[in-house]
Amino acid sequence: MNDDRSISFVKTTELLKNIEEEARRRYIPVVRPEVGQFLMILTRLVNPVRILEIGTAIGYSTIWMARGSSPGTEIVTIEKNEESAFEALENFKKAGIEDRINIKIGDALEIIPFLRRQFDLVFIDGAKGQYINYFDLVIDLLPIGGVIVADNVLYRGKVKKGGYIKHKHRTMVRNLRNYLDKINNHKLFDSTVIPVGDGISLSVRRKNSEKS
Template sequence: MTNIVQEEVQQYIRELLPPRDELFYEMEQEAREKMIPIVEPEVGHLLYWLAATKKSRRVLEIGTAIGYSTLWIAKAVLPLEGEITTLEINAPRAEAACRYFKKAGVEEKIKLVFGDARELLYEQTGPFDFIFLDAAKGKYVEFLDKCVDLLQPGGILVAEDVFMRGMVISGEIDKRRNKTAVARLRSYLEQVMEHKSIETIILPVGDGITISTKKDDLSSMSPPLL
């Protein structure tokens, strides 16, 4: 199982998306040529929509790659004089992201921190309105509680690639080294759905995403049965 969404459905949705800036097409081309994983355009548009709808102003991204998802979120956040902090461990990708941020004219409004999220995440101070988790899939479970701690009540946590090319669903693992990551992603999905401080939905968009919102004091109480 490699396609979570049927190709014709995916293509139809993409054809309905609003025209995007030429810079996005350039980044998509580079990602294809260098086999760099970035979110699908429909996921990028969803990130923009979520951040815009919530009027998010303070954003943390864990896993920059070349900055494609960062710039989608920036479309919603920066017009509100918001700020984005994004973490990346891969030097060439961080350099590419900085190049694209400069090309988009937002290099001074996005703080890219180079290093390992296993250390950098715990140096961040909240609260954040929006957190996008797109790091090493085997680390999602490890990062979950800290991400929830950093969110303000009503804030959004989005995790990307939670189906890991369908392997989480099918159990058909292409390489032995992916076995641990698949097991940890399954654990993440269980924990994020059962977590007492957040409400979560799972969507079959792209390669699977979860969207969680942090409860406030009142909504943390279980609702009465109808």
């Protein structure tokens, strides 16, 4: 999708604009505005009771999802960097949503196994090399009809292209290709990739008895 065309649909807020500008200034990775808009709309459609986010950064995508969810929705978000987590909390306070956000600081691979309740929506935006591991860990936390979304799965278009890939990008591209191959062939999920931002994958858990 043409980025200019998709960005024209974005309905942001002054707070989100400020967070986006601050992230850009400090080279903090956050989702693109059009991805934020997509997350907000998807959250409205799913109407989740609980959301799990892997990779909070400074709370930009969390706020987008909170905008699309009901006041009773709980969002559990995991951030490895303590400083970023505290900054995210301040942004949640500014957005007036801190009461329904549960920030967990640490490695998602170590935290997720201790989560016991189900999540209707999972957003993966952590270390790209760990996407498959995140996916495997959250499967049992997802009910039938639950959704897993992952950001940056096309990685600047390199994942879907053939030909030469610079050495510094090869591992990440290989990991993302493996992730897409896994969700495409997983017997418990129907998946697709949407060309919004840097590519979003969307996987919906189906009944175990459903056939391909």
